[in-house]
Amino acid sequence: MTPSFDAEQFWVEQAWTVQDRFLEMHSHWLTVIGEHLQDHRGNVLEYWRIEKADSVIVLPIQNEQILFPSPSYRPGVGSVTLDLPGGRVPVGTSPEQAAIAILQRELGIDAASIDRLIALNSIGWAVNSSFSNQKLYGFVAHLHSATEPAKELISAAYSITPSGIHQLLSVINCLQCRTVLLEWIFRLSYLRL
Known part of the structure; x- marks a missing residue:
């Protein structure tokens, strides 16, 4: 035993x-x-x-595609990276409220355009080392199929097929983004959520 x-x-x-x-x-x-x-x-x-402050990363899905905002420059990395929509949780704001605000800011998607907002974790994953301390909240936002995100804010869309996910994993470098993506894949594969 x-x-x-x-x-x-x-x-x-x-x-x-x-x-x-x-x-x-x-x-x-x-x-x-x-x-x-x-x-x-x-x-x-x-x-x-x-x-x-704690972070929120949102995996936005519309019509079997994962949507990405414009790549952003990462001073610590010294390059432009492709990331899922994300940001901090302001004081007095819930992670869910922050997720909705992030989608509005980064993709031009308002709350009415979200069919379902699914939390991948409820207490936040510890993004912690001896030097840094915060929590990460992950969400999947299923958007209404007729929603029209601001086209000028969408830089990429990847199919949720195995080949699309494989291609996405070869280009996405942000560890927090990968964590949210891999948790979603795990749930699809094993938990059928």
Whole structure:
């Protein structure tokens, strides 16, 4: 018999404590925090991290096609990338509200044009490392077939056939976009949702 993992007990045994926060710097985009933490072995370590507002990525589907807004320049990568519509969740806004606003901003699609908005996760996936901290909410937006997105805002459309998905996976580089796409593929393949 395989022993079970007691996550709660493990967390208690491995918990670290904050000794002091020596820096907290806020901007519109993020908060930079510097802290001294004591690990579960008694070692005091210096950690730096960034906290950002949670993100939303939307997979818009219309007439068996995944729609993409214009590629955007990524300063950290130093190139233009093809990404699914996405953005931050403003304070006081639900992820669902943010998803609808993102579709309006990036593809010119209003709430009435959305047939179904399906959340791929309800509590957000942790996009977390020792340096960065946020949650990612994924949505699939099935658009009414007669909806006319703003043509000048649509840069690409990929078929939801196996060959179209394979082609899309060869060009999409954003890890968060890939996560939402792969979760949707997984659900189609195995959960039939």
